[in-house]
Amino acid sequence: MTEPQDAIDAEGDERTTERDPRVHEHNAGDQQEGIPFVGAGPGDPKLLTVAGKELVEDADLVVHAGSLVNSELLDEYCADAETVSSIGKDLEELIPLMRDAYEDGDDVVRLHSGDPAIYGAALEQMDALEHEGVPTYFVPGVTAAFAASATLRTQLTLNEVSNHVAFTRPQGKTLDEDEDHISEFVEMGDVTTCVYLGTHAVGETMDRLLDAGHDPDTPVAVVYHASWPDEDVIEGTIGTIGEKVADAGYRASALVLIGEAVTGTGYERSYLYDGWANRGSGEADD
Ligand SMILES: C[S@@+](CC[C@H](N)C(=O)[O-])C[C@H]1O[C@@H](n2cnc3c(N)ncnc32)[C@H](O)[C@@H]1O
Secondary structure: EEEEEHHHHHHHHHHHOOOHHHHOOOOOOOOOOEEEEEOOOOOOOOHHHHHHHHHHHHOEEEEEOHHHOHHHHHHOOOOOOOOEEEOOOHHHHHHHHHHHHHHOOOOEEEEEEEEOOOOOOHHHHHHHHOOOOOOOOOOOOOOOOOHHHHOOOOOOOOOEEEOOEEEEEOOOOOOHHHHOOOOHHHHOEEEEEOOOHHHHHHHHHHHHHHHOOOOOEEEEEEEEOOOOOEEEEEEEOOOOOOHHHHHHOOOOOOEEEOOOOHHHOOOOOOOOOOHHHHHOOOOOOO
């Protein structure tokens, strides 16, 4: 097997010179040749897409993302497949596992939590597989931020409150201090900042925002295990949420949402349902 970084570099180089023809041949919902990288959704098996469900039901091997893929989903839809957790496995182990099964004629599915395009590290696996001659493709899923906003009964964008959404993560092992942009997103004011991979560091993240001079009353919601049976919602502000999350004892598996939109208040009716849609050209931004 080619060394994974060499495979990634080679696939990337190829992409710079020639667009993959499959981009123009397939829609996102199409079943395609190869190993699908499927978004399992946030946890509740009902939030897996129909396309994803059909693929896992037909699979012989499902390689899943461990604790953030609900075992109920695996029990319900993957009863006929061998299921293997990717936790603790590096690319050197994962790639031959999926390649060999695929080459033996098995239907293989790679199941990521939420949507594989958000903090999924999917493309590196796909490139390494493609380099080994195994075709791959994405099947989207419901990302945690969308489940969390549904739980909170709000929108991430809200007229006159939030015009933008940032999917981000805090500084730590992967991001240096100067790559952490949470403070800049909050500074913009009309952004809902969705912090992934930051449950263990809510207190530190809020302290940094306070040190940067942000309003301690800015609303923050933390949704633990959105859509799971043990889902929990902690609401507070930049000034209070750190202590509340520490008291609850959550160190992983929660989404932190910062900004006025998390409260679902203070917005104004939009142009869309204010006669605007029936004026002009009939075109609408939905
Ligand atoms: C490696 S990232 C994967 C994100 C995933 N690809 C997605 O689209 O939701 C894992 C992080 O996603 C967030 N997360 C995933 N599932 C969640 C859920 N059901 N509820 C709250 N946060 C979740 C947490 O912040 C967790 O640390």
